Amino acid sequence: MITGAALAVAVATVAGVLVARGSGGSAHRTVAADGLRHTTVGVTSADCGRGWTRPEPGRQVFDLRNTSGAPAEVYLTDPRTGAVYGEVEGLAPGTVRPLRVTLGDGTYAFKCLPDDADAVTGPTVRITGAKVKSGPAAVPVTQQDLIPPTLAYQKWIQGRTVELVRRTDVLRAAVDRGDLAAARRAWLPAHLVYERMGAAYGTFGDADSAINGTTAGLSGGVHDPGFAGFHQVEYGLWHGGSASGLRGPADRLDKAVRALRDSWPGERMDPADVGLRAHEILENTVQFELTGRTDYGSGTNLATARANLEGTRVLLGYLRPLLKTRDTGLTGLDSWLDRAQHTLDSFHHGDTWTPLARLTRTRRERVDADLGELVERLADVAALTDVRRTA
Structure with a gap:
């Protein structure tokens, strides 16, 4: 019989995602089986954007983790203009979904929009010294x-x-x-x-x-x-x-x-x-x-x-x-x-x-x-x- 822990490892392996955790349970950067840098990021109202403490340029994956009791939308934005570099919609409670982006020089922040709750913008991070340009971004249409x-x-x-x-x-x-x-x-x-x-x-x-x-x-x-x-x-x-x-x-x-x-x-x-x-x-x-x-x-x-x-x-x-x-x-x-x-x-x-x-x-x-x-x-x-x- 496959245990719950073994099943979780199997799912992560199939998805090409390996989430590294310290003894305290907090997520940090790692390189996964897909060869890309992965960073686990919280998307709840209390910890929107938490986990992204070492911003680096290039092609990478943010594993968006919803530990709340409500679904949420998540945007990676330019906090100065509101332009969106990537999004994940319908992130269900207790789930993790990847957001793949390419980031160059600039400022970035996650915006978390839980159902039936106000939007929360996480901390702003800055990337400098990049050798690549950021992927396309667009200001949302109203x-x-x-x-x-x-x-x-x-x-x-x-x-x-x-x-x-x-x-x-x-x-x-x-x-x-x-x-x-x-x-x-x-x-x-x-x-x-x-x-x-x-x-x-x-x-x-x-x-x-x-x-x-x-x-x-x-x-x-x-x-x-x-x-x-x-x-x-x-x-x-x-x-x-x-x-x-x-x-x-x-x-x-x-x-x-x-x-x-x-x-x-x-x-x-x-x-x-x-x-x-x-x-x-x-x-x-x-x-x-x-x-x-x-x-x-x-x-x-x-x-x-x-x-x-x-x-x-x-x-x-x-x-x-x-x-x-x-x-x-x-x-x-x-x-x-x-x-x-x-x-x-x-x-x-x-x-x-x-x-x-x-x-x-x-x-x-x-x-x-x-x-x-x-x-x-x-x-x-x-x-x-x-x-x-x-x-």
Whole structure:
């Protein structure tokens, strides 16, 4: 039988962490199996930052130890500016979790934020004579910071809802007069207007499923009564549906987009979600568009991906004033946006787009790689714009 002490040693060994303790039980620096300097640091209100008594530069690990009875968030900060070098969220009572950072010359302090208690800032330490630069740090974004870009984006969405109604009217009118060839030509321009609005989907509520619902979760598939919106019309247009059979779905779609246009001025997006949405737009693109899961016959997933990319650019444009002073990788992100756009544009030929199924393996791998890299880089935007506790 493994004893509790033996189990603790096993866990520490697997994690590559060896915590050295003196006879008095206080933690001190040691070099662990991972070859990095480890320092055990307390994060409770009473001992926030305690244990870091010999600050040294370089790549290192702080083993954050919560001996209190409440969960806590922990930040390693520059006490002069409030910039955060690293964080651990949800540190449970009685647990130890690592925080890996690279530190150069500067001043540092741990900030501990227990649940249901005020923040506590530990002692300030100074590092001098370093041969390396500190890892990236960013001043936390507040809810107040995010209100102006959120309001500006909401105004942009209002304009798109007007355009959406206009484009959908053209689609409905073509169906009404029985011109299904014209309806197929009108379907994509209308659908792409909606796809550019991706950051607002969470605020749309039930309107999203009425306008752009899929068969996911519907037992009846494309024949389920809950299947509605652009994709229901798409299925009929590209699977031999009749004009009479499509009039009902097209009319309901038209009413849904008009209801969205009329209700949108009274909606309010949550500023705390805006940065996350910048990441989620293309994350959903990779998950649904690049897998063909949302193709109901038109073969236009790559056009949708291009619209999603454009929607991401719009949202980043409103967030850019906040990101310019926080995201050192912004130039690289812009380069990857350009690269992905160039890749997607290569599949556009006049009024048509190359279906996913017709891509060569090389071209498929390229679009997957470009969009996948963007999703990774946009995760940094989500992290930087995450509203953090400061008190």
